Amino acid sequence: MPGLTVDTHFGRLVRRWGLTQQTDPVKVEADLAALIPKSDWTMFSHVVIFHGRRTCFARRPACGACPLTRWCPAYGEGETDPEKAASLLKFELAPGAALPDPLPGPLPDDA
Numbered sequence: 001m002p003g004l005t006v007d008t009h010f011g012r013l014v015r016r017w018g019l020t021q022q023t024d025p026v027k028v029e030a031d032l033a034a035l036i037p038k039s040d041w042t043m044f045s046h047v048v049i050f051h052g053r054r055t056c057f058a059r060r061p062a063c064g065a066c067p068l069t070r071w072c073p074a075y076g077e078g079e080t081d082p083e084k085a086a087s088l089l090k091f092e093l094a095p096g097a098a099l100p101d102p103l104p105g106p107l108p109d110d111a
């Protein structure tokens with residue numbers, strides 16, 4: 001059965017992305033359920049939680065090495081220097097893989 005898993009990572013990230021302003025997990029779930037197709041709830045939850053564990057940390061998100069940089073309204077809340085940000089990531093790239101070079105970077109102000 002599909003479900004949205006509103007843990008601490010999920011709530012923090014969806015608030016950073018501006019998808020909800022709520023802090024009550026039940027209200028967060030209701031807001032996101034209205035935005036995400038039900039068939040995607042389970043995988044969306046997994047991906048958001050992994051991103052919170054690996055990149056978008058509570059205290060010091062690795063913004064400069066984040067693939068969502070261009071679209072994230074909270075870009076800059078954390079480390080924006082690409083090399084310093086990459087050193088914060090909590091996962092290992094697959095053998096032979098590398099971070100995109102250059103990293104996506106923020107959108108220009110007029111975009």
Ligand code: SF4
Nearest residue numbers: 056061063066072074
């Ligand atoms: S740009 Fe920063 S705040 Fe936004 S999702 Fe990435 S790590 Fe999190």
